[in-house]
Amino acid sequence: MADDLCSFTKDVFITKAPKKSPLVLRMIVLVFAMVCGVYICSICVKQISTRSKAGFLNIPVIQKACPEPNIEPWEIPYVHYPKPKTYSRAECACNPVRYFAILSMQRSGSGWFETLLNNHTNVSSNGEIFSVKVRRSNISTIVETLDKIYNLDWLSSASKNECTAAVGLKWMLNQGLMQHHTEIVEYFNTRGVSIIFLFRRNLLRRMISVLANLYDRDAKLLNGTHKSHVHSPHEADILAKYKPTINATLLIPNLKQVEETTAKALEYFNSTRHIILYYEDVVKNRTKLTDVQDFLKVPRRELKSRQVKIHKGSLSQQVENWDDLKKVINGTHYESFLQADYRK
Structure with a gap:
């Protein structure tokens, strides 16, 4: 009887076991299939996402591509493609831009010279920007201002915006230029900025112009308005009526000081790409303006100015x-210097 009970018990276990086993196996297989499915789906999603991102990233690269300009290898550092933050250059985005700076001294003809450059349809010279002291308070503010100018984000009456081919400013030697010359030379060479030196040969005539301009700041001879430059012969005649008295004792030392400042500027910035001009030469020989346009690599144009000599x-x-x-x-x-060495 005991043997029969044991035999029955074994049969019961043997009979029930096959009923539970397939269910467990099926559950295991189902769970495994679900895990594999989730894993495979996650991989597919990642691949699709990666391909989509790669596609989006490739679009700007295509837009940025500009054809290589047909220039000499030495010119490459001086060719730029600015991307202004304030507007789009649109169809002119691939037009190369040259950077320049006019280095000069007050009453050396730089104002007249700059109006000639701005008469060119592709040149923007933004004026005496560093006459504002806060912009030249330290090298950081100077660099920040220069970056804005050369990125075509400096908006002025001279701005040509989209199709500018040469952009720059007028910078007087006494406006932080000499004090920070080491850093500025490094900036010019790194950023590929070309320099146009503009000086005046007859320093006595320059001195007379400086003194007359200082007098008019207070006197305001033109209907209570001070003007450094005029656009009519009538206004020029009014300003020219004032005759300054020059301190004869300090005359020679003052002339020497101007000469020394000019020589230092040429020495400090000698390592930059530059051209040296003199006001009198530009007045007498207008082909000098052709040399400047060639220097800036812009199309040659006949340049005119409305300014009248005082x-x-x-x-x-x-x-x-x-x-x-x-x-x-x-x-x-x-x-x-005592002789009238030019006419205008």
Whole structure:
């Protein structure tokens, strides 16, 4: 009887086991299939996402591509494709832009010269930007301002915007340029900025112009308005009536100081790509303007200015103490300044 009970019990286990086993196996297989399915789906989603992102990333690369300009290898550092933050260059995005700076001294003809450059349809010279002291307070503010100018984000009456081919500014030597010359030279060379030096040969005529301009700042001879530059002969005649008295004792030291400042500027910025111009040469020989356009690599144009010269003719008619000046200058290497060496 006991043997039969054991045999029955074994049969029961043997009979029930096959009924539970397939269900468990099926559950295991189902769970495994679900896990595999989720894994495979996640991989597919990642691949699709990656391909989509790669596709989007490739679009800007295609848009940025510009044909290589047909230039000499040495010119490559001076060719730029700015991307302004304030507007789009649109169809001109692939037009190369050259950077420049006009380095000069007050009353050396730089204002007149800049109006000539801005008469070109593809040149933007943005004026005496660093006459505002806060912009030249330190090298950081200077660099920040220059970056804005050369990125075509500096908006002024001279801005040509989209199709600008050459962009720059007018910078006087006494506006932070000499104090920070080391950093500025490095910036110019790194960013590929070309320099146009514009000086005046006749420093005595420049001195007369400086003194007359300083006087008009207070006197405001033109209907209570101070003007450094004029656009009519009538206005020029009014300003020219004032004849400054020059300190004859300090005349030679002052002329020497201007010469030394000019020489230092040429020495400091000698390592940059530059061209040296003199006001008198540009006045007498307008082919000098062709040289400037070639220097900036812009199409040649006939350039005009509406500015009218204020002080012209014999120097003896422009100063109050002419005889005193003659005595001091005669016999020195400044004697040639007494002559009217150009006409305009």
